[in-house]
Amino acid sequence: MTNEWLQKLPQEKIIEWRRHFHQNPELSFEETQTAQFIYDTLQSFPGMKVQRPTPTSVVGILQGAAGAGKTIALRADIDALPVAEETGLPFKSSVDGVMHACGHDTHAAMLLGTAYVIAQMQEQLHGTVKFLFQHAEEKPPGGAAEIMRSGILDDVDYIFGLHIIPNLKTGSIGIVSGTATTSADGFFLKIQGRGSHASMPQLAVDPVMIGSQIVTALYEIVSRNVTPGEKAVLSIGEFSSGDMPNVIPDTAKINASIRTVTPATRKLMENRARTIIDSICTMHGATYDLDYILGYGPVINDPQLCDIARAAAIKAVGEENVFESPQLPASEDFSAYTEKIKGCYFILGGGTEADGCSYANHNPKFVIVEDAMFNGTKTEIQIILDLLSQ
CATH class of the missing domain: 3.40.630.10 (Zn peptidases)
Incomplete structure (x- = not known):
């Protein structure tokens, strides 16, 4: 130098x-x-x-x-x-x-x-x-x-x-x-169902089952909705509910991180996640509280x-x-x-x-x-x- x-x-x-x-x-x-x-x-x-x-x-x-x-x-x-x-x-x-x-x-x-x-x-x-x-x-x-x-x-x-x-x-x-x-978005979801004894699931609005369907559907967004070659990642960081093996709980929590690189895919991920959560909860008679956070672009x-x-x-x-x-x-x-x-x-x-x-x-x-x-x-x-x- x-x-x-x-x-x-x-x-x-x-x-x-x-x-x-x-x-x-x-x-x-x-x-x-x-x-x-x-x-x-x-x-x-x-x-x-x-x-x-x-x-x-x-x-x-x-x-x-x-x-x-x-x-x-x-x-x-x-x-x-x-x-x-x-x-x-x-x-x-x-x-x-x-x-x-x-x-x-x-x-x-x-x-x-x-x-x-x-x-x-x-x-x-x-x-x-x-x-x-x-x-x-x-x-x-x-x-x-x-x-x-x-x-x-x-x-x-x-x-x-x-x-x-x-x-x-x-x-x-x-x-x-x-x-x-990438952008850094994510959400905090609380599913409100109705609990029951585990021996009588027909009396419950089971948030664990509902949450499981939501998680499965969320993980399909990238493979079924995002253009091939477009970078997008959705990761579930928390899925928790209950602590008693003989009881179906009232609530479940799901938290997720979402990463994208273009505005269009960022919006697509948000729209699909909101639709999936609303549709599955409504179908099973559950309510929910969703805090969807748009982080850094x-x-x-x-x-x-x-x-x-x-x-x-x-x-x-x-x-x-x-x-x-x-x-x-x-x-x-x-x-x-x-x-x-x-x-x-x-x-x-x-x-x-x-x-x-x-x-x-x-x-x-x-x-x-x-x-x-x-x-x-x-x-x-x-x-x-x-x-x-x-």
Whole structure:
């Protein structure tokens, strides 16, 4: 690498910041101390203006001194999860039952590193950079929707974000054009029947039998209604009822997760699920209470921005470390941004099983190779320079 800015990369600070965040995790919508730490750190960077669009989010704004240009945003989420850490790290969480089990501590540290470097290059930038440290990605309706409502991104032309993922080569950058993630919907269903002694089922309106028919029919939606090749997943996470073997219970509960990638299939899954539940319950004389939740939509990557990010990543970390990522089966509230702003959401390899990084995000044993963060920061810096320094 011959880029002069590489000498400015604050590797020790990035690790220090990450470990601070990891030891002091805060849950969604509660990131008070995390946001204050970020605010104070950004305030120390030359030329950085800092705003608080919501009580627990922070935006650093750097106006380029080389003239007019695009306004771009880079986003890091900062919230932790209600997970009891089991990593044994020397800087493990100091908060019982709360852990940065999804890597948001690394996202925040990487973006601080990016802001640190770019703040020293203000004179060569045309346009504006907004460094967005977003709260509450993990808890629907999500912090991204609040950020959009705040108006802080109204003037943004492009937005970029990244996510660290284990079981991938350390420091590798993966980019996928088009639909990058799935939507995340689901429902909570309570079936109200009429109980009876198990020896007299003819007197019951059996919610277990009704629920079984509903589950079977729900699992047929994808195979019988969704266009072949279209991605859709329906999974039952709970089917529970009663605890006495000689009694048919009054009620049953069914909870489900539904993942899709297009608006049409998303609506189809909802309509079919509602119809199945209503028809089967009505047929058997049961009533029901259905709470159908529309969660995060799919993240849609702009192909042109993906090309820009890919080229930047190749410059920053080498072509051998850049790959075409498959579509992610997870969901992300970054979708609230790409609904309105051209965006690119890419992934960073956090380390392989050989590196000890075999546990997925949200696992209490989730760990990453800290050196991976440097490639994430390098890529973010190069994206900014490619867009604003010409």
